[in-house]
Amino acid sequence: MQYDVIIVGSGVSGLYTSINLDSNLSVLVLSKSSLENNNSNLAQGGIAAALEEDEEQDHIKDTLIAGNYKNNIDNLKLMIKEAKKDIEKLISIGVEFDKDKQGNLLKTLEGGHSRKRIIHHKDATGKEVLSKLIQVATEAENIDIIENAFVYDACKINDSFIVSAIYEDNKVLKFRCRYLVLATGGLGKIYKYTTNSSIATGDGIAIAYLLGAKISNLNLIQFHPTALCEENEERFLISEAVRGEGAHLVDQNGYRFMELYDDRKELAPRDIVSLSILKEMKRKNYKCVYLDISHKDKDFIKERFPNIYKKCLDIGIDITNEKIPVTPVQHYLMGGIYVNKNGQTTINRLYAVGECSYTGVHGNNRLASNSLLECLVFSRLAARHISLRKRKCLNNIFKEDIFKEDKYCIGINKINFNYKKQIQDIMQRAYFIQLDVNSAIHGIGVIDNILNDLKELNYVKDIHFYEIRNMCIVSKLILQESIRNVK
Ligand SMILES: Cc1cc2nc3c(=O)[nH]c(=O)nc-3n(C[C@H](O)[C@H](O)[C@H](O)COP(=O)(O)OP(=O)(O)OC[C@H]3O[C@@H](n4cnc5c(N)ncnc54)[C@H](O)[C@@H]3O)c2cc1C
Structure with missing residues (x-):
């Protein structure tokens, strides 16, 4: 076609x-x-x-x-x-x-x-x-x-x-x-x-x-400061608009720690808020911090944030009177x-x-x-x-229409799903909010090995194969460019 x-x-x-x-x-x-x-x-x-x-x-x-x-x-x-x-x-x-x-x-x-x-x-x-x-x-x-x-x-x-x-x-x-x-x-x-x-x-x-x-x-890469802290890898976002409507970022004891880091507090740009949360989590050995909007009117919260309210309620948190556990996660490119x-x-x-x-x-x-x-x-x-x-452009007609369905992709071995996990572990370790140069250098080596496997191991060329290839390509480019930028 x-x-x-x-x-x-x-x-x-x-x-x-x-x-x-x-x-x-x-x-x-x-x-x-x-x-x-x-x-x-x-x-x-x-x-x-x-x-x-x-x-x-x-x-x-x-x-x-x-x-x-x-x-x-x-x-x-x-x-x-x-x-x-x-x-x-x-x-x-x-x-x-x-x-x-x-x-x-x-x-x-x-x-x-x-x-x-x-x-x-x-x-x-x-x-x-x-x-x-x-x-x-x-x-x-x-x-x-x-x-x-x-x-x-x-x-x-x-x-x-x-x-x-x-x-x-x-x-x-x-x-x-x-x-x-x-x-x-x-x-x-x-x-x-x-x-x-x-x-x-x-x-x-x-x-x-x-x-x-x-x-x-x-x-x-942009890391969003406030994703819901659950075990899921695809994490539910607690929109920045929640802070925009007055929510506070607090530690376990209710202390508004953002005032230590930036005059704009919760409404500083995302990179600053993410880094501040990361520092706070490291400093106090926390798994997460909290977003608190419970001081606002209950009906306003339910009307303005119906999906966030429902999602949190589904996991047992009523945001109209409880704090929401949040952590930074990857968000945008x-x-x-x-x-x-x-x-x-x-x-x-x-x-x-x-x-x-x-x-x-x-x-x-x-x-x-x-x-x-x-x-x-x-x-x-x-x-x-x-x-x-x-x-x-006048010459816009193709001479012939030769393209149609083809046979399914060649290859014998089923791709190893562990490759995806390996790539995710590398990126999480090497470049999460801050770059860790040694992990990045090591990560590039591991990615090169995976790319080599994709060439050599006669895998079935299915969607997973190509997703892994693509994830390797972009991860390697990210790490290489990040390392170049610190030099
Ligand atoms: C949780 C969350 C909340 C956000 N909130 C906001 C917000 O409030 N305001 C704001 O401005 N931005 C927000 N963003 C960012 C914004 O939503 C995205 O940047 C934007 O929607 C990207 O749109 P897109 O069309 O480029 O990509 P997408 O909407 O991601 O669409 C990509 C499409 O490409 C297709 N595709 C990918 N690879 C292939 C392939 N190999 N073959 C065929 N198809 C392919 C996918 O199937 C999909 O249809 C948010 C992002 C997230 C994740």
Whole structure:
């Protein structure tokens, strides 16, 4: 099968790209899992947006402070300026943001924001946005969507890309397209403890790397200060908006320790809060610290944070009168596939959008709720760029359509699942909030051994095989870049 545009990924960035492309273009969206299984669906807090012109400068300033002034200033200004268009577009397709009694959008605060500018849908903003995007994309006649299609390879032949995917675990599908957009999200699963969904194994970044695209600042990983402290490896996030609405970070005895570390206390940027919690845990030999919002009105808590309230109640914690045990965990990737403001990578016709891309807007540390905004603005700009290029291109018909289902992947031995655990242990030890150079050097050696096994041991080339390959590639790049940065 052939398409004008193939988009790998059906999170907010993939689907928003698809619905912003010219409707004359044939579009295929491939998703390695269900349409709902991705980081977008988990986003709780909201979308940061300066909706009035006089608010833009403050939003830029706060983003620069959080990012340690390492942000790409042109792309940042562009993102803040364009925000209003995308919020209006979301509202026009039916996304419901919370409003006050007069019908004005309600705005909240999160760490690093100097004023309330985050619009939200209760504590499930991502789910609300994604569900409306799924509706629009599935109804569009020019967009095909295939779930459970795991893309493991993309190669470029002349002016087109051949995209290979394992479909429902047992078939290989091949497609051809003129423009390929990677919207594959983050890489949290290379860590033992993460807020990310199971899809986040850095696939798109590894595919781009293997194609020869430039990858930038992969060492810029964000750790979220407050995930629910449970035994699960995929950890439930206690949104920053809980602190934004007045929750305190306390130790076992109720002491608000953040005042020791930063004047902004609980609302300092995430890197500072995460590091402070880590220090506090080490200093006092704690397994976790606590988030306490019980001093707020009970009905307000239940209405504002219904999912967090329910999740905690399910494990026996009533947040209206009890403290929530929390720890920092891996959360977000600031680095990624290098792109310009139109989502173009360093390879012609290859685009990247969303968390897998590196636009530079976040600098060293993302300001809370700027990520969905980045997904929206730069996905729309990439879609516009592809649409304009395609209109100018006359020679857009492929000579033949040769791609169809293929045989299942070769190999004899079943892959050893322990490799995933090994990678997660390495990353957790070598680079969790702070880099441990010796563990990182050792970790690179172990990863090289795994990569060698993948080459030599005649494994069945199934989804697990490719996920492990991808996790190795991105983990190694992260560790190498982190070590380079301390030298
Ligand atoms: C718990 C949590 C809370 C968050 N809260 C907020 C918030 O309040 N505000 C905010 O701005 N940001 C928030 N974020 C960050 C934000 O949600 C993400 O950065 C953003 O949604 C990423 O969107 P995306 O489309 O790039 O990736 P995703 O939504 O993760 O989508 C990636 C897609 O790629 C597909 N895919 C991946 N690999 C392959 C492959 N090999 N083949 C085929 N398909 C593939 C997946 O199936 C999936 O459809 C949060 C993140 C988490 C984890």
